[in-house]
Amino acid sequence: MSGDANRGRAIFYGATAACARCHLFNGEGRDVGPDLSSIRTKYQRLELLDNILNPSANIAFGYEPWIVKVKSGDVYSGFILADGESIVLKESTGEQRTIAKDQIVLRKKQPMSIMPDNVALGLSAQDLADLTDFLLITPVRKN
Numbered sequence: 001m002s003g004d005a006n007r008g009r010a011i012f013y014g015a016t017a018a019c020a021r022c023h024l025f026n027g028e029g030r031d032v033g034p035d036l037s038s039i040r041t042k043y044q045r046l047e048l049l050d051n052i053l054n055p056s057a058n059i060a061f062g063y064e065p066w067i068v069k070v071k072s073g074d075v076y077s078g079f080i081l082a083d084g085e086s087i088v089l090k091e092s093t094g095e096q097r098t099i100a101k102d103q104i105v106l107r108k109k110q111p112m113s114i115m116p117d118n119v120a121l122g123l124s125a126q127d128l129a130d131l132t133d134f135l136l137i138t139p140v141r142k143n
């Protein structure tokens with residue numbers, strides 16, 4: 001099925017799929033999940049589609065979700081950006097939190113992606129074709 005990249009752009013930034021709520025493309029969107037501006041160099045069409053339909057099957061490196069429990073009893077979740085004397089957690093809001101190692105009582109990797117399995121539920125096959133077409137174009141850099 002062939003797609004229309006312009007329609008795909010509208011879907012990416014639109015309210016139903018809300019991909020831009022978590023992804024940047026060409027500098028627009030939010031920085032929660034991976035920047036998709038050069039996703040075309042990583043996946044071909046079918047793999048790309050598979051990553052949209054089954055996010056948890058193949059979690060992008062560095063985007064494995066963790067939960068971290070601290071001595072006060074609070075529990076945080078997010079991606080681990082840095083792991084040393086303290087860990088830097090990027091929460092699903094996009095905000096970063098630094099937690100000292102000696103405060104951590106438990107850390108556990110979660111099997112499910114932060115990207116919901118059902119983001120594509122409201123999309124038709126044509127929508128998906130348009131969306132993948134959009135993601136496969138070479139973005140025109142803006143200043």
Ligand code: HEC
Binds near residue numbers: 036116120
């Ligand atoms: C709630 C946040 C969220 C939403 C909404 C979301 N994603 Fe994601 N997405 C993520 C996160 C986090 C990852 C990295 C973990 C993973 O691979 O599952 C990801 C991974 C991906 C990947 C694989 C990236 C790679 O480098 O392997 C693709 C492609 C993708 N998303 C496309 C989309 C599209 C298209 C939509 C809209 C239909 C969408 N996402 C909606 C958070 C989100």
